[in-house]
Structures are given as structure tokens and as C-alpha cells.
Amino acid sequence: MKGDGKGRDDMRRPGGRLATDAKSRLQQWMQVHQSWAAIWLEGIDPPRRVASSPSVTLLMVTNASSKTGGGEEFGFICAESRIAAKKKEREKECARECVAALDQVPLDDMRSWFQLPERSDTKQEVDPKDLEQLTTLVSKRCPRVTVELPEPTSFVLVAAMPWGPERSQVSDPELAVLERFDTGFAELFKEAKRVSGLVRKQWFLAVVRAREVNEDGRSLTLGIGLATDKNFAKARAVHSAAIRAQIITESMFTKARPAEPAGGEAASTTAKLPTPEEKAAALVDANSSVGATAGTTSTNVASTAAAPGPAS
DSSP states (O other): OOOOSSHHHHHTSOOTTTOSSHHHHHHHHHHHOTTEEEEEEEEESSTTSOTTSOOEEEEEEEEEEEOTTSSEEEEEEEEEEOSOSSHHHHHHHHHHHHHHHHHTSOTTOGGGSBOOOOGGGOOSSOOHHHHHHHHHHHHHHOTTEEEEOOOOEEEEEEEEEEESSOOTTOSSHHHHHHHHHSTTHHHHHHHHHHTTOEEOOEEEEEEEEEEESSSSOOEEEEEEEEESSHHHHHHHHHHHHHHHGGGOOGGGGGSSBOOOOOHHHHHHHSTTSOOHHHHHHHHHHHHHHHOSSGGGOOEEOOOOOOOOOOOO
């Protein structure tokens, strides 16, 4: 059923009176929706940063439900935070962004969720024609909107943990989710965790944004792609954006966040991020022993601190 803010879809949204913050609201959502789950991911960027001091936090809310004719549908919502120094603040930012994203769309329509391509439809990089078709589709539904695909952000994963109501039918749910995005990674990560080591393999997060062409410049996340290859991540982002573009409406932008700050304010919010020179140096240092693709990835045992415990 397609939700429109009324009826069944409205009933399945936790009321604001019961939730004191974004984290609590997400917990309520997952209590209502048995097919939903969530995981926290902690990463380091640049790669040579100490593994016991993560600087990147991701929150992924997943929706795995059975298809009517058999099989499974899988979708996800993802938010990333890397500005705040404290893990707790990064988690709050991720939770707020996920709640805002879920508030914008009909919850019961799987096209609202970012989806992975079928194995038979997997592309290793973005086809310019696909981007053109996406822009055309978005323009037809929202004439005053442009499509943006900036370069992906990157990180090395150091910790993953489930969050939310316990689902007894799934063991190590965080590993099951990671396996969907990179076959074979779950086994490497589990072994690295057992010996307090680290899988020195970079992950890339690509985001396709739809942005209004006006003074407000409000944006909507149209697609997200997560992969261990930069071009693969971008291709996945465009694929998920093409699906979500089918339900995009101008009203969604009234709930979208304002344009990014400009001038001095923008400089202050990004001051803590590493400079391009620092990231380039770090990548050279990391890739000399890591390799940029799955074929050269190894599980290295390092003297890292224990992975962070489950988020509260």
C-alpha cells in the first residue's frame, strides 16, 4: 500500500508525543515494523587514523520483506556523520537525518527505500545515459529540480553493531547486511574482530541529490550507493535514485533540509575535516599495503582497541 500521510501509513508512524528524540522515534518505528532493523557502522578516515578513534558514523535502517510471489525485497535508508568529534553527537545527527528521510516518503512503498540492483543488472560504473535518463525522469515530475552526483566519501570500517529490537531469527544481523553490499566481507570482518584486527578495505558512500533551483535550494536524497569500489558505489546510487524518482513529488521538498551553509558558516562546519592533501597522503600510505579492490584486500591484525559497544 502506498502511504500518503493518511490512513494505514499514518497509523504506522510513531506519534511525536511518544518519542522524545530521533533515536527514540526510530526505536518505536522498528517495534511497529517487524521487517525493519538497524545497524551502526563506525569507520576511520583517513585510513591511517588510529582504529580505536573512529571519525565516521553511519546509521543504516533496513527493510527486508517477503514478496507476494516469493523471494525477498530489501531496501535501506542510510545517514552518515563525520563532522562531530564525539561519537554520541554523530549518532544523534545520523538519527535525525534518518527520521527526516522517513518522514518524507510513504513507508509502505518499497520504492521509497534505496535498493540494490539485481545481480544480473549490476553495473561496475555509471553509464552517462543512465544519468541523463534519471535527470529527465526527475524533471518531468519536478520541473524546478536538478540532479547532483558528487564524488563519494570513503572510510575504513572498524566496527559494526546491531541496534533496535532483538530479532531472534537472525544471528549477527550486522554481518548479514554487510554481506549484501560486498560478498565475502562478512567472513573477513568476523575473523578480524575475533583477533582484534582490522579489514583494511575502503568503503565508498555515493549520494545522488535532487536540489531545487531557487533561493531556498532545498535538497532531497534521491539515491545512495555503498560499495568497496568508488565507481560501483556511484552506479548503485544512480540505480537506487532511478527507483525512488518514480515517487518523487514537489511536496517532499517542503520537508527537505535547507541548502548547505555558505561562506564563513560553511567553513566553520567543515573545518574539522581532513584536507585533500592529508587524505591523498593517507590513501597512498594505506593503499601501499591494502590495495584498492577486493582482489588485493587482506585482513590485517593490528594493535587496535576493542570495537565500540552497542549504541544506546
